Amino acid sequence: MKSFDIRPTDRTLQAAIQNKIDNLNKPKGSLGRLEELAMQVCLVQQTLSPKLAHPCHLLLGADHGIEREGVSVSPREVTWQQMLNFAQGGGGVNMFCRQHGFRLRIVDVGVDYDFPTDTLILDRKIAHGTKNFLYEPAMTEQQFDLAIQIGSDLADDCITEGCRILSIGEMGIGNTSPSSIWMHLLGNIPLDDCIGAGAGLDSPGVRHKHEVLAEAVSHYKSFVSDIFILQAESTEGADCVDVMRCLRYFGGFEMIAAIGAMLRAAERHLIILIDGFIMTACAIAAIKLYPASQQYMIFAHCGDENGHRRMLDIIGASPLLHLGLRLGEGTGALCAFPIVDSAVRMVNEMNNFQNAKITKYF
Numbered sequence: 001m002k003s004f005d006i007r008p009t010d011r012t013l014q015a016a017i018q019n020k021i022d023n024l025n026k027p028k029g030s031l032g033r034l035e036e037l038a039m040q041v042c043l044v045q046q047t048l049s050p051k052l053a054h055p056c057h058l059l060l061g062a063d064h065g066i067e068r069e070g071v072s073v074s075p076r077e078v079t080w081q082q083m084l085n086f087a088q089g090g091g092g093v094n095m096f097c098r099q100h101g102f103r104l105r106i107v108d109v110g111v112d113y114d115f116p117t118d119t120l121i122l123d124r125k126i127a128h129g130t131k132n133f134l135y136e137p138a139m140t141e142q143q144f145d146l147a148i149q150i151g152s153d154l155a156d157d158c159i160t161e162g163c164r165i166l167s168i169g170e171m172g173i174g175n176t177s178p179s180s181i182w183m184h185l186l187g188n189i190p191l192d193d194c195i196g197a198g199a200g201l202d203s204p205g206v207r208h209k210h211e212v213l214a215e216a217v218s219h220y221k222s223f224v225s226d227i228f229i230l231q232a233e234s235t236e237g238a239d240c241v242d243v244m245r246c247l248r249y250f251g252g253f254e255m256i257a258a259i260g261a262m263l264r265a266a267e268r269h270l271i272i273l274i275d276g277f278i279m280t281a282c283a284i285a286a287i288k289l290y291p292a293s294q295q296y297m298i299f300a301h302c303g304d305e306n307g308h309r310r311m312l313d314i315i316g317a318s319p320l321l322h323l324g325l326r327l328g329e330g331t332g333a334l335c336a337f338p339i340v341d342s343a344v345r346m347v348n349e350m351n352n353f354q355n356a357k358i359t360k361y362f
Contacts, residue, residue, distance in 0.1 A: 004263045006290040009043040017042045024350040037343035056158035057102040060254035062110030063129030067174035071209045073200045080113035087120045096334035110253030134216045137249045144248040151260025167273035169330020178250040179281035187314040194307045243288045258282045266293040273333035276303040300336035
């Protein structure tokens with residue numbers, strides 16, 4: 001895997017930023033979370049006058065071998081059908097991108113379908129879906145490295161256009177399964193607490209999903225038993241090699257590409273809007289690899305998928321919205337954008353006490 005130079009945000013300007021926020025013509029702290037967001041954006045961009053120029057949204061699509069085990073109510077072909085729908089502008093992600101002025105890139109990273117060349121779907125296909133991780137690793141090391149590089153390159157494409165804020169969404173039937181396992185293994189949370197209904201499984205379906213994923217985890221632990229023994233003897237937890245092994249064994253191509261995009265965006269000092277359950281799992285993976293990357297992330301919402309709240313708690317993330325969303329596609333991140341925009345407008349457009357000739361009373 002390529003390396004990234006991701007550093008904690010420079011705090012040199014923090015006092016000056018706070019002074020500017022405190023002197024806006026409002027009671028101190030009265031705009032609450034908006035003031036926290038303004039501070040974060042200013043520190044990421046290292047300026048007292050931040051900009052959310054050219055917002056971009058990556059919609060990454062891929063299929064999962066584990067879908068063959070009946071862990072999703074939706075059939076595999078829904079992945080490619082929805083990707084074509086997005087290319088025609090008919091999805092929820094399209095509507096929100098239009099509403100909030102995001103440049104949308106729809107990317108095939110590993111869909112089990114060959115799209116016509118005349119669509120708006122970017123061809124970055126690694127394979128026609130991952131292997132079935134119930135029996136073997138989902139991808140090879142070479143495929144993992146390629147997915148990271150694809151995500152990084154996509155982030156660079158956005159940056160070249162002037163992007164300063166990036167959101168990422170996914171389309172891949174079955175991808176709540178690897179997300180649940182990552183949550184379990186990387187977050188040290190019981191598997192029972194990590195598995196939900198996904199796109200709409202009933203109670204028997206959730207039980208079956210649990211049985212399949214529990215068996216897959218058992219196989220994985222046998223596969224890397226020597227690593228787990230070393231971890232049990234260590235107080236340090238899993239190192240980056242172990243994290244990457246877990247990501248490669250269970251992940252989808254769209255998920256690994258999302259991690260690559262997140263890491264490159266953090267390296268290039270972009271604001272990263274994190275969407276729901278799957279993208280939060282990817283964010284946790286990115287943070288495990290590069291802890292400083294979290295300082296560039298804004299967590300958009302807490303969705304309905306079982307365990308999403310606990311996943312956010314793992315990293316101490318406070319989501320902006322609680323709308324019961326579970327659509328995916330990055331729609332929650334897009335819905336949260338106006339709040340971040342309001343924070344930036346606050347710090348740039350509100351008058352201060354001196355210019356407004358208002359007595360500062362604190």
